[in-house]
Amino acid sequence: MIKKIIFTGGGSSGHVAVNLALIPHLLEQHWSVQYIGSEQGIERKLISGLEDVRYFSISTGKLRRYFDWNNFKDPFKVLKGISQAYRIIRKEKPDIIFSKGGFVSVPVVLAGWLNKVPVIIHESDITPGLANKISSIFATEICTTFPETTQYFRSKHTRYVGAIVRDELKDGEAAKGLTYCGFTRNKPIILIMGGSLGSKKINEMVWMNLEALLVHFQIVHICGKDQVNHSIHMHGYKQFEYINDELADVMAMADMVVSRAGSNSIFEFLTLRKPMLLIPLSKAVSRGDQILNAKSFKAQGFCEFLEEEELESERFVDMILGLYEKRSDYIINMKKMNADHSTSKLIDLIKVYT
Template sequence: MKVLVTGGGTGGHIYPALAFVKYVKSQDPSAEFLYVGGKRGLENKILPKTDIPFKTLEIQGFKRKLSFDNVKTVQLFIKSIHQAKKILKEFQPDVVIGTGGYVSGAVVYGAAKLKIPTIVHEQNSVPGITNKFLSRYVDRVALAFPDAAQFFPERKTVLVGNPRATEVRDVAKTSILSEYHLDPDKETVLIFGGSQGALKLNRAVVDALPRFAEKNYQVLYASGERYFEEIKKNLDFSLEELTNISVQPYIDKMAEVMANSSLLIGRAGATSIAEFTALGLPAILIPSPYVTNDHQTKNAQSLADHGAVKMIRDEELTGDLLVATIDEIMEDQQLRSSMAAASKEQGIPDAAERLYGLVKEVI
């Protein structure tokens, strides 16, 4: 089987694709893969570190305001379709899977026109413009959230979840928290705002740090590398004085840390949601207001409606509210258990298997 995977721009498009490739390789070592990304996306940093053959196309997104750049965008899109068709004819895939981003638009559209079986994977509860456009041409639309089905042709949609969940579902409890100078046997609250951090969340956490020091639970806080030094410099106390708090610029083994945590606080991106629901971890989500179609709020609300998470809007977030919401959950074992059960219920840990089944169905 030959599979061409395409998606780019952000980790939310790339990591599900890589998780799917990893799973298929475990099931069919003879399967061949090619990944096609954009020339300027994050995929250019991630894919070269893998053993997956990688090619790029020159493409860019539309500006929301009227701009001459949009003329260039159309020209690049038309050109990239021709380039994509050339790549497709050379590789001759049995199926093409698009996971989002403008580059997947050109590749999946080109594949559909060449009568190659096609699937798009939508990670969020509100789809992006690329997948909505492609849904008219593809054979199937694979969903991570059931709420997204309303935006696509009903006969094409299949709920599969996010393949990243399959990667983390079997992560076991370990002593990894000791690597961050914390007690592996103590209830732990994990706070992070993504790889780059989140300014509003960081301000609230810094304000709350002295109060966290007085709690029965411990806190592991990943600030993001660009905020770490600034935080250290502006604190009125030394981080070393806080025995039950660990502040880190970045957490490398995030899935393992999640598996050893009691509560997660962070943004509402599709990848982290797939991870913590696969583990059955309760969460407090602060959706980023700076994403397309406010999809993180929709992601978080979908989980909040089922009792899996508490949601705090970015504009309402303060240190006081953050501490109060954490305490509400950490001091009520029954509430935390019910949230954990709801989180597990909303997770789809066999997502990669489901997507693989869909691939075999369309080929």
């Protein structure tokens, strides 16, 4: 009998990455795989590339910890999403639901609980997001990337499984990345990215210091949606709004990375042994989870860490130069990390409930 699973999660690529890592394994094992996401979110774009995965869209509203006039209308969107998800789940009759988080996941998790379908949720960051905090009330199992995250959930069904990294990222070819970007091996290469939505502050800091950086490096810069600066054309500098199919090759090509500190991304860099300068989202615009992620990696000798409030030109350039000088030290520390079997552990857990 064919097993059926529904995945959910979205709003940013970080809320889709783990799902993208798990789905190919389940398809290979002849599972029926479906996905419930938002109508216009990035998850729809990412999942659309998977031919054997049927996508359902539902209404979703943002959950906020702060005052916003949209807080008065978004609950109605969430209620509509719950109703839509309930009908989808009742009709499709999945054996299990797997949720990666993000606002779209809450209606799906609640609808799964109402349909008496087992639900596994996964939290990537050290501290859980609001969506996963709410979803944890209705979850059968809660899985975490960091061992310390288990203390933030009240459920006794919480377990540390480790980081889930997409297999295809490990198969990148540096030569293809060089061709894609038009680079050579004459200078080292920095990959700069500000998360799936981009970072205006990091982008502007890069553009302000391009001439100084290009003396030493070639730079591939993932700017984020609608943030490419079309006025800049400099040898050794390549901009993209987003990279999807070629990302593994670009990451294989890069000697080091400048990035936000979202959990999924930094564990991918760690797996690929890429020295990092992490610039986490400020506490002023987030719950501070990326700061905790960066501090954890800094303590283990995997990265350098620069708070957004301290981001200014001279220090930015100096830290990049220092990171490159000491790159071998970071790589040695990364190699000491014991590779576990997080993906297979999570798939085994999914099978327990089906």
